Amino acid sequence: MPSPVRSLLLFACTLGTTFSTPISVPQSQSPHALSSPTQLLLLSKGGPDQSASLYTLPLPTNPGLASDQTGTPITIDGAFSATALSVDSVARKIYVAADGAVLEYNYDGSASQRKVSAQVAGGMDIVHEEEKAVVYFASDSAIRSANLDGSETEEVLLQAKVSTPATQYRLLAIDAAGGWIYYTQQTSGQTSIWRRSIKGGEDPRELYTTERTITDLKFADKYVYWTEYSRAADGVYTNYVVRMQYTNSGSTLQVVGYTTDAKEGHYFGKLVLVPQTREWYVVAGEWVGGVVAWKGSMDGGKVVMYNYSIGNMGGIGGLDVL
Numbered sequence: 295m296p297s298p299v300r301s302l303l304l305f306a307c308t309l310g311t312t313f314s315t316p317i318s319v320p321q322s323q324s325p326h327a328l329s330s331p332t333q334l335l336l337l338s339k340g341g342p343d344q345s346a347s348l349y350t351l352p353l354p355t356n357p358g359l360a361s362d363q364t365g366t367p368i369t370i371d372g373a374f375s376a377t378a379l380s381v382d383s384v385a386r387k388i389y390v391a392a393d394g395a396v397l398e399y400n401y402d403g404s405a406s407q408r409k410v411s412a413q414v415a416g417g418m419d420i421v422h423e424e425e426k427a428v429v430y431f432a433s434d435s436a437i438r439s440a441n442l443d444g445s446e447t448e449e450v451l452l453q454a455k456v457s458t459p460a461t462q463y464r465l466l467a468i469d470a471a472g473g474w475i476y477y478t479q480q481t482s483g484q485t486s487i488w489r490r491s492i493k494g495g496e497d498p499r500e501l502y503t504t505e506r507t508i509t510d511l512k513f514a515d516k517y518v519y520w521t522e523y524s525r526a527a528d529g530v531y532t533n534y535v536v537r538m539q540y541t542n543s544g545s546t547l548q549v550v551g552y553t554t555d556a557k558e559g560h561y562f563g564k565l566v567l568v569p570q571t572r573e574w575y576v577v578a579g580e581w582v583g584g585v586v587a588w589k590g591s592m593d594g595g596k597v598v599m600y601n602y603s604i605g606n607m608g609g610i611g612g613l614d615v616l
Contacts, residue, residue, distance in 0.1 A: 298487075299502045342375060346374060346376035347370065348367070354587060371403075376392040379612025380614060383616075388400070417463070435463070437463050462481075469516075486500050501518075501540075506524045509579060510576075517592075520535075530554055533552065550592060562576045563577050564576065564579075581607050586602075588600070
């Protein structure tokens with residue numbers, strides 16, 4: 295079995311550098327396969343006594359730090375301490391993980407329904423399988439799936455072994471067409487990215503590991519993408535958007551977004567991909583008097599910063615598109 299890619303090999307590089315390492319690889323529909331989106335959708339976490347909120351943000355047009363764009367709130371009921379967000383553009387539904395459940399809303403925030411009882415740690419993805427919608431989610435000690443038809447039929451796909459230090463599953467992304475699930479595993483100060491078949495039948499494979507902080511994980515067009523950052527002693531953040539592709543003959547790894555920033559809170563947080571326009575969007579991991587966002591190409595190139603004027607929204611729990 296090939297060794298996972300180590301971050302030390304990756305980041306002595308310039309933007310767009312591609313690495314190859316040998317690796318062997320042993321019909322569902324993505325909910326983002328429709329027309330081009332027009333807005334970002336941002337989730338605030340809220341808290342035990344503060345309701346989570348959704349905000350729509352126009353796709354950025356004017357680069358820079360000026361507060362020239364404003365977020366529009368969408369009121370949602372029943373969501374506190376939110377941890378994840380996913381949009382199903384096939385059914386035109388919004389799903390929020392909060393309060394030990396996956397909650398469903400219309401695009402305008404109405405018609406709240408509790409669909410699945412689930413403790414979601416931060417990774418959640420919606421896939422249409424055989425005319426039914428299925429949610430996949432990470433819940434610290436396990437990765438699970440459940441139908442969204444109200445039956446709450448649940449399957450445990452992966453269960454962490456009892457160990458010291460403990461293993462935690464936090465982020466995941468589904469390759470619906472290929473039948474693969476990608477997920478992060480945190481153990482003893484390191485985060486690794488793994489892959490296994492949704493249907494099982496083979497051991498999971500470790501693909502990449504780093505001591506940096508991985509903040510989000512997505513899949514599109516045969517690539518798994520993720521955001522990660524580090525912070526130096528002088529306070530400077532170094533941010534990356536990275537992608538990997540796997541084939542029978544090997545794998546490629548490429549940095550498709552890179553910035554450095556000394557401003558507090560300006561680290562890469564939640565990520566969303568827009569395959570229709572070949573663009574990625576990232577928001578800062580914290581509210582910093584507004585919401586800072588970055589935009590780049592899914593294939594690599596220039597990264598542009600934007601700013602949205604939004605009141606204090608607390609922590610950021612998720613990012614998607616409408």
